[in-house]
Structures are given as C-alpha cells and as structure tokens.
Amino acid sequence: MPTPEDEELMARISNLSSKINRHKARHTTPSYPTATYSRHAPYPTRGYPRGGGYRPQPTYRNKTLVLNGQSQPSTPNGTSDSSGAPSPGPSWITKTDRHLQLINSSVYEKESQTRNSAIEETQRQKQLTRDSREKARLVSHAAKVGRQITHAASSAPSTTSSYEIVVEGIRFFVSKGGDKLVKAPGDINPPSATPKTTHIGGVKFYRTRNGNLVRHGVIKAKQMAGGIKKVDEQCKTFSWNGSCPKGANCRYQHDATKVAICRNWLLKGECANGDNCDLYHELTEERTPLCLHFAKGKCNKPDCSFVHADHAGSDPVCRAFGFCGYCANGAKCPDRHVFECPDFSNNGTCHIKGCKRRHIERASMLRKRQRGSSEEMEDLTSDDDDLAADSDDYDSEEVEEFIGKGDADDVSFIDQNDFIGF
Structure with missing residues (x-):
C-alpha cells in the first residue's frame, strides 16, 4: 500500500511531466524551410537533408532541478485541504548518475557522508598497504647488503634483531620497522654529511635536522594529516x-x-x-x-x-x-x-x-683566503659543521611525534654490557 509520501511524490512527478509536455508542445512547432531552385541547376541548392524531412533538435537532460518543497500540491479534486496549516514537505534533489534520479535531500546527504567516509577509508587502506610494502622492501634490502645485529631485549627473554646499513660511508640502524634510519652512536659525521634525499632499496628517504633519515611515506602521511609544524621564519x-x-x-x-x-x-x-x-x-x-x-x-x-x-x-x-x-x-x-x-x-x-x-x-677576500690557508689552523673543527646543512630539513622532534617515540628501545642494546661488537 503506497504511503502518503509516495503519493505526494507521484503527484509531483505527474504535475511536472504535464508541464514539460505542454512546454515542448509550444516550442517545438516544426517550421519547414522553403527549398530554392536554380534555373540552371538540375537539383535544388537548398532543401531537406538527405534521408528525410525536418528533424527537430534533440532535447538534452543535463540540467539539474532542485525542488525546495515549499509549495504544496493541490488535491486531485482541485480543492485545498483546510484541515490545518500546511506542513513543509521534504525537499528533493535531482541527480544525473547514469540515469536521472530524484532523491530526498536528507537521504542524499546521508549517502554523501557515507561515500566520503568510504573514500577516506579506501585511501587510508591504500596508504597502509603502500607503507607495508615499502617497509618489507627496505628490510629485504638491509638483509642482503647490511648486517644483522641480534641483541637480548631488556624486558623479555626473547631476542630482537636489527640491521645496520651504510649510506655514503655513514652507519645507520634500521628503526621503527623501516620508517626511520638512525645514525649509529659515536658517529663523528656532521648532520650535513647525510644526503638530503636518497633511495635505499627502492625506498625514498629524507634527511632530518639530526642527520637521520625518514621514509617518504611517513612525511607524506604527516602532510596529509595536516600535521605540518610551522616555523616562525620567513620563507x-x-x-x-x-x-x-x-x-x-x-x-x-x-x-x-x-x-x-x-x-x-x-x-x-x-x-x-x-x-x-x-x-x-x-x-x-x-x-x-x-x-x-x-x-x-x-x-x-x-x-x-x-x-x-x-x-x-x-x-x-x-x-x-x-x-x-x-x-x-x-x-x-x-x-x-x-x-x-x-x-x-x-x-x-x-x-x-x-x-x-x-x-x-x-x-x-681572495687575499684573506690565501693567508688563512697558509697558516696552521689550531682548531680544525667548526661550529657550522655541527648544524644542519639546510633549513628545510625535516624536524626530528616533529617526525617523532607522528611516528612515535622509542629510538632508545631500538638502539639501547649498543650501550648494554652484553652487547658484542663485530
């Protein structure tokens, strides 16, 4: 049995269809062009196109009609309902998606929210799949070209493993399951010695201010999450x-x-x-x-x-x-x-x-440089060498807040008494 809402919708559709048909009847009256003939030409120069007579222009259905529902349809007998004040009816939205659809505005809003949530979830799943694939690729590369270091965990009897790889002469330990490469303790190379960007096992890494390396997927996920930490410095x-x-x-x-x-x-x-x-x-x-x-x-x-x-x-x-x-x-x-x-x-x-x-x-300036090179330098180190190479390196603390703390757990075995160096 149809509900009052369905009856109201059918009445609206019937009323709208009759208006459209009357509008077409008034504006699609065929006007036949007159054919002109030339005295010397055996065929008419102008006339009907090949294949028949006049063809009306096609009507396109790419317009969107929005009904706000403020006006109430009249009853079938033409009398208005005086039982009470007319309540505003639901609004309707037309949508062209393979077919012309008439959808309730509340239903359309719920479907839009559900669709957006599904899209975000799909993107998140794709990002997780991409991250796991890159991590597995890095660990596989480290197992081939690096060396494995097995150490006893401090809080559990089981043992965990870590890998050490060398990037342009600098020793790094694989941390966070492949999200980060931490410089080995005691490394004397300045942060500027770490390459700004590098590819390790097909995975792209960026340099941090401390000279460590962070996976590209972590930086991208942080940017998409809107977690960019602004610096009070002019670009x-x-x-x-x-x-x-x-x-x-x-x-x-x-x-x-x-x-x-x-x-x-x-x-x-x-x-x-x-x-x-x-x-x-x-x-x-x-x-x-x-x-x-x-x-x-x-x-x-x-x-x-x-x-x-x-x-x-x-x-x-x-x-x-x-x-x-x-x-x-x-x-x-x-x-x-x-x-x-x-x-x-x-x-x-x-x-x-x-x-x-x-x-x-x-x-x-050239004379000063020549005098400086001829004299013996008492202090061969410079304070500038300990700074990061460029100001656009990624902040280590900012990245740690996103991927989580815990570098000490990954490399603490180096300072333990039971650690055996190779």
Whole structure:
C-alpha cells in the first residue's frame, strides 16, 4: 500500500511531466524551410537533408532541478485541504548518475557522508598497504647488503634483531620497522654529511635536522594529516620570488608584506606584469638595496631610487636581505643591503646547491683566503659543521611525534654490557 509520501511524490512527478509536455508542445512547432531552385541547376541548392524531412533538435537532460518543497500540491479534486496549516514537505534533489534520479535531500546527504567516509577509508587502506610494502622492501634490502645485529631485549627473554646499513660511508640502524634510519652512536659525521634525499632499496628517504633519515611515506602521511609544524621564519623562496611552489605545505611563513622589490621595476621603472606582479612596486628602506655610487661618494642624482647609507666595503652582507630581499632594520642595519650571496661574499664559499644569488669575487677576500690557508689552523673543527646543512630539513622532534617515540628501545642494546661488537 503506497504511503502518503509516495503519493505526494507521484503527484509531483505527474504535475511536472504535464508541464514539460505542454512546454515542448509550444516550442517545438516544426517550421519547414522553403527549398530554392536554380534555373540552371538540375537539383535544388537548398532543401531537406538527405534521408528525410525536418528533424527537430534533440532535447538534452543535463540540467539539474532542485525542488525546495515549499509549495504544496493541490488535491486531485482541485480543492485545498483546510484541515490545518500546511506542513513543509521534504525537499528533493535531482541527480544525473547514469540515469536521472530524484532523491530526498536528507537521504542524499546521508549517502554523501557515507561515500566520503568510504573514500577516506579506501585511501587510508591504500596508504597502509603502500607503507607495508615499502617497509618489507627496505628490510629485504638491509638483509642482503647490511648486517644483522641480534641483541637480548631488556624486558623479555626473547631476542630482537636489527640491521645496520651504510649510506655514503655513514652507519645507520634500521628503526621503527623501516620508517626511520638512525645514525649509529659515536658517529663523528656532521648532520650535513647525510644526503638530503636518497633511495635505499627502492625506498625514498629524507634527511632530518639530526642527520637521520625518514621514509617518504611517513612525511607524506604527516602532510596529509595536516600535521605540518610551522616555523616562525620567513620563507626565502616566497620572499624572493613572491610565490612558493609548496603552498600551504611549506613549513615557513608566507607574509605578503615582506616580499622583495621587483627588480625590473627598480631598474627600468616598469614591469610587464603591472599590478599582477607578486613583488613590490614601492621604494622602501626594508627592500631597496644600497646605492653603490653613494658609497664611493659619486652619486649626483637628487632622485636616486637606492638607499643612501654609510657603509664600508668591508662590512658583511646582510643575510636577511641577501636571501629574502627584505630586512626589517632597513637603513639602520649594520650590514650591507646588496643583491649578493651572503655566504660567498662573507666567507668566500657557498654550499647552497643551485644558488641563484650573485657570487662576486673580490681581491680582498681572495687575499684573506690565501693567508688563512697558509697558516696552521689550531682548531680544525667548526661550529657550522655541527648544524644542519639546510633549513628545510625535516624536524626530528616533529617526525617523532607522528611516528612515535622509542629510538632508545631500538638502539639501547649498543650501550648494554652484553652487547658484542663485530
């Protein structure tokens, strides 16, 4: 027996179908074109196409109709129901999925939530399958090329095994079942000696700030979970170029008010991008370089676009201005604001791969380098060697919070008395 809701739905469909048929009858009246004949041509030049007479245009059903349910359908006898105030009926949504469907809005919302949950669960299962496959591949590779270290567990009589592999001369222990490679205790290599990215057994790893290696799947899962830990430091790529390819996944700050000045606009007074340029088109002390002629006492332009500040040629280059093109100190900065590589200008060497800043060699710097190489260095170690190679390495603590603590359990056997070295 049909329910009142089904009867109401059938009445709506019948009413809608009659309106559509009347609309088609009014607008699809055939108009036959007149055929024109030429006096010299044996056949008509215009007329009906081959295969028959006039063909009406096809009607397309790719439109979506949404009924809000505010209007109530009239009763079959044409009289309105005066038994009480009309209650708002359910809303309906049409959906084109292989067939034209009319779905209740509440049912459609539940189905959408269920579908989204199923998609998320499928993605999670795929990620787990991919992670287990990469871990198995790494352990298999470590078993072939590395060496196995068996040690007694501290809290259980059973024994556990770990593998040691060597990556570019650095010893690592397989930790977290293959999620992480931890440097062997007592290793004297600085964190910068660890390769930034490397493939081990077909699995990609990234370097952390401590010089360890983390599997690519862990980093990707952390980014998808929205667990990126922001750093209170301006992004060099965004500040220098006005954009960053990492977008919201970048760990550093993207402040549109702290971008560099447009170099074309500064030198030529015009920019092809105009107002759409991502860089600044305004002269400010924070982003405008020093006037080189003023430093030599030879600037005669009253409307010089560059900053006039007293600086000696021996003053170091400002790192913030050199890498970001912006320095909050402005003209009061004790360092020079020039478009040069700060590392190369101040130290004579640059270790940034693919550095796009200007590398200018000066005789004074070359003489200092020659004097330094001829003298014996009392301290052969440098504090800079203990730092991470690049600021965009992944934070070790941040990764540990995601994959869980417990490195001490994986490598604690090295400090035990019953550990036997090979």
